Amino acid sequence: MQIVRPVGREAAAKKYDILSALTAHALAGDAHRQRLVLRLMSLITTRYNWQRNELSVGQREIARLWCVDERTVKRDMARLRAMGWITVKRQGARGRVSVLGIDLDRLLLDSRPAWPNIGEDYIARMTGREAALGDPEEEAPNVVPFRRSEATPVGQGPWAVIRDRLLAEDPALFDAWFACLVETGQGEGILHLAAPTRFHATYVRTHLLGRLQMAARRADASLHSVRVD
Incomplete structure (x- = not known):
């Protein structure tokens, strides 16, 4: 948007x-x-x-x-x-x-x-x-969007709720940067996500981490931070 x-x-x-x-x-x-x-x-x-x-x-x-x-x-x-x-x-x-x-x-x-x-x-x-x-x-x-159907299914849990929030807010941004993030773990109030490439992880950390963290806190009050590797 x-x-x-x-x-x-x-x-x-x-x-x-x-x-x-x-x-x-x-x-x-x-x-x-x-x-x-x-x-x-x-x-x-x-x-x-x-x-x-x-x-x-x-x-x-x-x-x-x-x-x-x-x-x-x-x-x-x-x-x-x-x-x-x-x-x-x-x-x-x-x-x-x-x-x-x-x-x-x-x-x-x-x-x-x-x-x-x-x-x-x-x-x-x-x-x-x-x-x-x-x-x-x-x-x-002239934009080639990512295909959402190819994203890894996430099942249940906070990450599934977070994905739904991000998708509803901005589908184009979700397809480009959030759809391919995969949850790798959660502990001590931190949600760990993995990106497909180093560039992808760096971009999300630099430009989109605030939005990710806000969505995480709204989905689960116990989550106070998100890390993207």
Whole structure:
């Protein structure tokens, strides 16, 4: 999936697209999800620095904005960190609040199932297919995908759940980089995977390890790390 970046001449429109994804995701869920997403959106629209990807605001100020107590702020911010939507860029110290970041990639991946509720034009814009919609003669990209059917079956267990999550998030990325990974063991909270080549393992560790680890934690809370050899 092509991730939308709020930069360049169309930055304002891209910001609206990201907020639209959050809105659709919230409305497709229950009251608890709606409240949590609304609170995050309030931080984005009032305190978030889009260019630097920084959110620097104290718990007391957040509590005032949300009209709640600081205990509620701690609980909901912890939930957002566990979801991978908020990351700590610099831990706070005495007299200085923490500097947080927002993982837009993770946010958009999680909200993607709700995009059809907005419309096909939105999906095309967010996935980079907008230009192709008006040109049926446009040729398909010169890409040779991996055949998913050739991937080694994984049976049951956390790795099977993780694979399903990764496939649902981005089928093309899954086929190219995750489908051929094979579980070789698990212990002490670490999931061990084997890649078919050294280059493949290096690429996954460099570019995709964060996504793997997030999917692992969501599939099994006891998994805190993934190693690819």
